[in-house]
Amino acid sequence: MGKRNSWSIVLAMMFLPAFAFVGYAQESAHYKLPSPSASYVDPPEMPQFLSPKLLPNRHGVKRGLTEGFMIRQSNIQNGKIVIPPGGLIYFTFGGEFFSTLNGEPFAFAGKESIWVDKKEAMAIRRDLTMPPNGPPVPLGEEGTIALAHTFFMETQSGIRRAAFKFVFANGYGTWDASVFIPLDTYSRSQNAIAYSHLQGEGMTTPPPLQLLGDPYNASSPSYVVADGVASEGTKVKEAGALDMIWFKISYEKPVIASDMAAGQSISAGKYQVKVLSVDSNQGTARIALLDSQGNALAEKTLGPLTLETYKAKQLIEYGTMVRPTLFLDYENMRVQLDTKFDDIWSPGPIKLMNEAGDFLPLPQVNEVSTFHGGKVDLVIYKDVKKMELRRPWDEDPRFILQTAYI
């Protein structure tokens, strides 16, 4: 009896990982693409739904909006068609790539909306043992960006190479990362490894060591640090990658409050926005949010927004210290400085709007037109909706919100 029990434990240990993987595959369609036999619907077949629509941002620059969806991992079980959770995924993309503060348009489930803000953060996971070609492991909660071990080479110039790929829950395989693990502590030095490899390639100048000998791999949005190789796979000490936390949108057009001098106020919904002071030289404005009785609810100095802020190309977009200084948030209200730039090819200002309302190349502009003669231009959103990713969509809880890195 005891013998049988111990055998059953051994059998359970042998099959446990296999069951775990099967369970994973059945559970959700995350990290997978539609099957190779999938059909395709071309945009000209359903032009009103699928072809790009053009809508202007706050400054009248037109952006293309596209929508569509995919079905993945659907199958027939017991005479029924089954689409697993995450199997039906709707995608939308508008002007949000260009900027978060210029009121870029996009369509959300067929409804025109304005992109207000976004929050990204690193998803980090430690101490993983990953078998080669195993399922992707989410670095945060289920549905965050995942790490997949895609390739393993036993020896390459005296070291072991393991290749990884970061995969989004929508199935998109993004950044690659290769790590190199010495076979044992007595293996050759990393310089020797690099050099022997180079001789074979006929090169004399060593390349950056990270490509040829390091147990870590890092780029700006992602990194992997490997610890060693065990019989069951590669041990990952720590891996991290950038993922989205929430986004803020508005279905209503904002109030454009231009030429606001100190002491002036404007009503927005059930609140009043009052300008307390403006400093055009410093590029700052102190504003207060008042309720209908005139009581101050929040107060903040917005800025500084100067030419220097614009000159550092991606500061407004990615500077986590800079962007929050340009707006005041209170419940579902947002009061922000009217940023006036155009980013033609990539996030970050390339052209600035001058006083006359024309976009000029950044070097030709000598003042920030948000501030002029002791007055400031503000933008006030009355109903901002915060949408937390991987949580149910409040409008229709049949769906959850997801990153669509596209």
Added chain:
Amino acid sequence: MMTGLAIENAKTITLDSKNNSYEGPRGLFKIVVDEFDGKVIPSWHIEDKYGEKSRNLGDAQCKSLDTIVGEVGLYMMGRVMTNVYHQALDNVEWTDPKYVNKLIQENKRLKSLVDGAKK
């Protein structure tokens, strides 16, 4: 980071010949199974809120509703730059799916020519 937004179904969707359609977010699109015998899906299509209908996406061997609809990505210089759509379309084995509509239109045109010649 090139962000975009997505929404996905939270729970398993089950369809059969009786319960044969599923409506997308805000009724933007609808998946309709026209014929299903419990083993293959000879006929199914999608509809949208503008009243447009796709062609029949099923056939005699169709065993799933897997599909790629539209082309979503960054619109720049009259082109859509895609990442996840690019990978998904690359993954499809049967033909270059980008030209499927052109092929259908061409087929229709040739058919009408042949029909005209017969008359």
